[in-house]
Amino acid sequence: MDHPEPSDEVLRALGSTEPSAEGTALVRGVRRDRRLRLLRELGELRGARAGEAAEHWALLREAGRRDPRAVGDVVHYPATGVWAEETLSRLRTRDGPPADLGHLGALAAAAALRAGITFKITLRPGHGRLVLPTLGLLRPARPGPLALTEGSWDPGDPEALALHALPDGRTALDDLDPYRAPGAVPAARRLTPKGHKRWDTQWSGALTLLRRYDTARAEEAGLLLRCVVPLSGSSRTHGAALPAAVGSVLARAQPPPTLAATLVYEVQHGKLAALAEVLELHTADRSARYWAPWRADPRPLEGLLRGAYAHLGLAGYWQRAALYGARGAWAQYARVRAQVAAVLPVLVGCPELTVGGRVFVEAMVGAERGMDGLPSPRGRYAVARAVVERERAGWCAVHPELAAFTSG
Known part of the structure; x- marks a missing residue:
């Protein structure tokens, strides 16, 4: 089941960049839903290796019944997502290298090993190595298919690399x-x-x-x-x-x-x-027309939004580090915040923002303005803003046809 749209409360929490239980739950839930959707698509495929794949799916499900958390760790491991997306893409387009359907067996074996069930599966190492996601890899001494059982993984074994x-x-x-x-x-x-x-x-x-x-x-x-x-x-x-x-x-x-x-x-x-x-936060296309102070090249609205959001979180971090007394943190804070403040009016003024996108961006604006509530050395932020404005003018001189997109 796909994850429901977040409430305005969750949007505002995420837009502030500040950690929250609701935001973390949404991120983890979305990741889980996306991964399961990809795996379901792979599970519905049919072909010459359908029998082998069915065996691997069966082992994965058996391990999941014994220890859902252990199997979840394997299924939701980041590399599993890369494999699933690459495999589906290759199966759909049939371009480039063949799809690595055999990797499903490695996922199943790793899940079974972590769940502690009794099993036996035969896999084909590639280039003398068999990866076991979340565990490591095996380097069998002999070439050819490798039979794995519940006792096949020992991090202390010379053939294992954890x-x-x-x-x-x-x-x-x-x-x-x-x-x-x-x-x-x-x-x-x-x-x-x-x-x-x-x-x-x-x-x-x-x-x-x-x-x-x-x-x-x-x-x-x-x-x-x-x-x-x-x-x-x-x-x-x-x-x-x-x-x-x-x-x-x-x-x-x-x-x-x-x-x-x-x-x-x-x-x-x-x-x-x-x-x-x-x-959907906005309906803009991929046209690169916006100035981003942290890059020299024009950016699409999506890139500007992502960059501003990440830099806003970074500004908050540097401000806290500076208040703690970290060396050089005030300069970092002033520079990064000035960059974000320069582009927030552009984001606010974007007609392509959706209703939810506007709630999100307004929360970003509130978070940036809220930084005034904490003391900082007088004048440092003003100097950083002046530097950013000079950079904006220089960028507009190079890209005069895009100057209209640099201010709100």
């Missing part, structure tokens, strides 16, 4: 699952023990800062993030959150203060993506 758990115990660092990120995303290869230790240190530091400066956002990140996927060194971005991989953040290794800010920012992206699954 998924790396980050120090908080709730989040995995996934550098193993072949579906941890869509193909176009430059995910890092398997890290060395030194690389894992580096991530442990940076993750612990980032969580310490989040819990110190903004306890509610730290708890929200813990509830919404299942895994972090390390990006390769060639990536030009600090982080990303993708609709196909809901529940994960893709991030580069970075110092704790930067990583903490990246987590706050990307969690906002994930929240808005979930909301867009159940509520």
Whole structure:
């Protein structure tokens, strides 16, 4: 059953970017509904491998009867969503590589292992590896089909490679699952023990800062993030959150203060993506005509809204960090808030906003204005606003045909 449209109360809670029980419940519910819808579509497919797929579905259902929570962890793992969406796309279009229907068996095996049921299933490792989502992967010594039973997973076995758990115990660092990120995303290869230790240190530091400066956002990140996927060194971005991989953040290794800010920012992206699954916020097309202070290129309304929302959450985080005394936080807060304040009138003035979209954007406006209720160094924010206005003028000089879209 699809998730119902959120009430105005939930919209206002989400629009503020502040963590709330209602907002978190909506995000998790939407993710669950989307995943189950994808899996139902896969379950209805028929073809040459229908018998094998039926066996895998049967094992998955049997495991679910024994331990629904364990099976839910596998089914709702972010990489499972990437696999389901890629598989359906390939089956529909028949373009590119063949659909990996055999991965359903790996999901079923992982669920059965976690549920602790007695079972036997034969799977075909790819390139000498068999991934078991949420657990890790097996590297069998011999080529060919691999028979799995309830005793097939032992993290201490030389043939097993366990998924790396980050120090908080709730989040995995996934550098193993072949579906941890869509193909176009430059995910890092398997890290060395030194690389894992580096991530442990940076993750612990980032969580310490989040819990110190903004306890509610730290708890929200813990509830919404299942895994972090390390990006390769060639990536030009600090982080990303993708609709196909809901529940994960893709991030580069970075110092704790930067990583903490990246987590706050990307969690906002994930929240808005979930909301867009159940509520149309606007009816604008993909025409790139809006100025966004955080980018040089013109953006469509959807991109402007997503960027403003994520930056609004980031401004709130930096303000709390600054009030706590974090070095450089006032400058970060002033810059990010000034950027958001410059584009909120554009969003408010958009005729393409739906009724729900207007409630949401007005909540964003209220949250930005509410930041005046906390003290900040006199003049710093005014200076940041002046800098942003100069940037707006410079952008309009480069894009004179779009100048009308830069103010409300």
